[in-house]
Amino acid sequence: EAQVTQNPRYLITVTGKKLTVTCSQNMNHEYMSWYRQDPGLGLRQIYYSMNVEVTDKGDVPEGYKVSRKEKRNFPLILESPSPNQTSLYFCASSLGLAGALVGTDTQYFGPGTRLTVL
Amino acid sequence: AQKITQTQPGMFVQEKEAVTLDCTYDTSDQSYGLFWYKQPSSGEMIFLIYQGSYDEQNATEGRYSLNFQKARKSANLVISASQLGDSAMYFCAMSSDSNYQLIWGAGTKLIIKP
Numbered sequence: 001e002a003q004v005t006q007n008p009r010y011l012i013t014v015t016g017k018k019l020t021v022t023c024s025q026n027m028n029h030e031y032m033s034w035y036r037q038d039p040g041l042g043l044r045q046i047y048y049s050m051n052v053e054v055t056d057k058g059d060v061p062e063g064y065k066v067s068r069k070e071k072r073n074f075p076l077i078l079e080s081p082s083p084n085q086t087s088l089y090f091c092a093s094s095l096g097l098a099g100a101l102v103g104t105d106t107q108y109f110g111p112g113t114r115l116t117v118l
Numbered sequence: 119a120q121k122i123t124q125t126q127p128g129m130f131v132q133e134k135e136a137v138t139l140d141c142t143y144d145t146s147d148q149s150y151g152l153f154w155y156k157q158p159s160s161g162e163m164i165f166l167i168y169q170g171s172y173d174e175q176n177a178t179e180g181r182y183s184l185n186f187q188k189a190r191k192s193a194n195l196v197i198s199a200s201q202l203g204d205s206a207m208y209f210c211a212m213s214s215d216s217n218y219q220l221i222w223g224a225g226t227k228l229i230i231k232p
Contacts, residue, residue, distance in 0.1 A: 033219075033220075040224075041224075042209070042222050042223065042224045042225055043209070043222045044222075045219050045220075048218060048219065050218070056218070058219060059219075088161065090163060092163075105151060105213045105220075106151075106153065106165055106168055107153075107165070107220060108165060109155075109162065109163035109164075109165075111161070111162050112161045112162060112163075114161070
């Protein structure tokens with residue numbers, strides 16, 4: 001089954017304790033992206049990756065790191081989480097870049113990770 | 119600047135009625151794509167429908183159709199014969215040639231009444 005998986009689905013942690021949220025897709029997609037969703041603010045992009053070893057900042061990258069060592073995996077790292085990073089996080093992937101060949105940039109989302117930082 | 123506007127924060131609709139969710143967009147690019155996603159209370163983001171800027175016909179997917187009016191820069195989602203399971207947040211989004219990101223609207227919360 002074609003899918004994007006994220007782990008963990010729920011996480012409660014404390015300020016300053018490093019954590020990693022994993023994301024994996026089995027669709028051979030080139031483009032992957034991380035979003036956070038907060039009430040009233042919609043989805044905001046954190047980082048995206050156009051291919052292996054190619055990543056770039058989105059709208060809200062502060063406090064986050066990513067890596068893309070393999071095509072299928074795109075982990076999100078919070079080196080020193082703070083309470084303002086409490087949010088619902090989504091990983092997404094698409095065949096191509098946003099704005100690329102028509103129809104190839106539909107993004108498919110993981111189930112979400114609900115993070116609480118105390 | 120590119121922008122997506124969803125002017126309806128919330129809507130109540132009677133079951134079995136058709137519903138239109140509004141979306142207007144702003145871009146100076148000639149090539150762009152428009153998307154609708156559904157987010158039920160369980161939280162996942164579900165892709166519903168896509169319309170490319172050069173598509174001459176409105177996109178349809180089952181009970182979903184996209185009313186694309188290019189000159190008015192609108193891409194409204196129409197759900198025919200609404201069902202209780204359609205209750206959810208709905209997001210409109212746009213991609214374009216000059217942007218590697220999807221631009222998202224704030225969403226519309228749709229509640230279907232029995």
